[in-house]
Amino acid sequence: MPIRILYVNLSERSSRVVDRPDLFSKYLGGAGIASKLLLEEVRPGIDPFSPETPIIFAAGYMTGVFPCMVKAIAMFKSPLTKNLGESHSGGHFASALRFAGYDALVIHGASEHPIIIKIIDDEVKVKMADSLWGLSPLDVEKALRECSYEGMQSVISCGKAGENLVCYSNVIVDRFHHFGRLGLGAIFGSKKLKAISILGRKGISLKNPLAVKEVYEKLHHKVVISDEMSKYHNLGTSANMLELNELGALPTHNFKESRFKDAERISGETMAESLLRRKISCPGCPIACIHLAGLKTSFAPEHERGKKEIFHEEVLVPYNYEAMYALGNNLLIKDKRDLILLIYRCESLGLDAMMMGTVLAWVTEAFEEGRITLDETLGIKPAWGDAEAYIKIIDNTVEMKNKFYAKLAQGVVAASEKYGGREYAMALGNNGMAGYITGYGAILGPLVGARHSHLSNSGYSIDQKIMNKPISIEQMVDFLIDQEDWLYVLFSLGACYFARRIYSEEVVCEALKALGIDKTQDELMKMGKEIFHNLYKFKVREGFELSEQNIPKRIFEVQTPHGKLEFEKIKSMIDYYIKKREKEGLHLKPEEKALKELLK
């Protein structure tokens, strides 16, 4: 089976399809093929905002075929890290791409005027879209939604943050999902690409339908009934808030503390009892982990009966733990409506809520310390828990109102390098930290992970599992390596990270067999490792050096469930990690000659 890649060139407004059987036999799909295309398509040292910089999307091999196989992979050069950009999104995108008959979509070139890409099966158009420029992704989704009785459609779009090249702007996928974190929105913006709409109306054929049905039946039952997935069915990831608070691992007050006294007021439980309106799924996943809160806003005051806020309109805002931590407890926001309001602002502008929260926390602390003044903030006084001030700062950042806000738009590390306070600029590998100070895994995981995400290798999760039975430095590193390699197998198939416990090695082999692919666990593990190596080859080529990664000092000052973390211990873990990866044949130091080439 060849991998079918749709190439779209925005400069020429042209498209073509290329079949790649070689990619299928080696990587099956998803993250695997994207990692290879990344090495092939991205010129070394290229500026992320250069028109030549490609965007690579890939759907997994099992997308739509088995439960929870829903994720689309995006790879690009990140404007935030100037290195590997990798982001996974749920929603309809991966399914629509496959139903349109493609495994991957590669976008080259750039346009001078706003455009969109519109795909209906074999029909691919690059269309003018001046009327969409400046609109919120939520309005773009409404505008581009087809009135179709057949097939499956996905609409993805950047917001104002992406248009203005904010380095941590997202691409919003089907209203409630995201290609988040590493600035894909800004790459869209730099290409004047506002949105992509895909309507897929073809089918995915099955060689041995009976075998597929048998495996599907088993997995579906497991996903719907088993305890392992009940968290995602019920409260969603927002259940983490009180669990982590109890554990003393909830980042609060810009990581100064690990418990939040008002956690209950903004917890998943509170949301479920008050603001939760709907839950929504990705096509092919019966879980519905996306929780939507109703945010009431009043009509014009002069039309309110008795000038009281009696009548309201309501918008639906997706909430999950990471956005809640970043814009909630970490900023000492204790009002649930304020929290949803902040999330909604990020959604409407197409901003990464996690990095925005990290930036706001740094701004508040830097202001307290006098590193920045009202001159920089244009008269806004940032204060813990003050949502109104935070919303103004968010807006000014997206508009890049002055030099200070333009710096904020480059991320927390860039801002702290200019104004000071690097020790509390909470980022690992330049990516804003996730909401866990559970222990060493939560720090080492994102630091070594290819995309610097807490989801790279589940470090935060192993921390919580070893509470009563500590493990050695070597065991921790070995776990992270095995986990990340294996996850890249799952991400090639299209699996959602949340379903990782459903898709064990045996289950994956069985599911592949039902599709006519015979692969042993060892072969799969080797494939996962090779994908990771591909990504690190790219990273090292672009100048990434693991041994020189900065860890904010604040990490070592806060109490965690494993006590205060020690720098020396993390350093030994990194050293051991490098040794182990180099033993696999991976070179982790950029060659000097190559570096010089990059610097030219």
Next chain:
Amino acid sequence: MRFHIEVVHPERCIGCYSCVYACSRHLFNIIDPSKVAVFVRVNGTLANPFTVITCRFCKNPECALVCPRGALQPLPEGGITLIASKCEGCKTFDCINACMIRALALDKITNLPIICDRCGDCAKYCPHNVFKYEEMK
């Protein structure tokens, strides 16, 4: 086994398409949201609730009445059956358009309308009991 199927809780639909995928697996041994007899439809934006549609098994099915060749036969228990030899795949979409809730889709390859055979898979795979289904006597 054949079932009476009814959409009773469309407001509970989470948009997982488990019913849709199950239907195309059952009818055509593929996965294809266009080749089905159960539909999860997006209404203008994902901010709106989904519409879930199956055949209502009408006593006087309009889809059958409009067919000039009598290819769709009303059944005594309600609903229709397709006599494929009589259907010419006329592409006038008369039967498709006759159904007010658009519970019929056209198979683009054969041009035949796709009929629910009451297998009950849509209901069985729904995680939130959107459908009511009971065995037909």
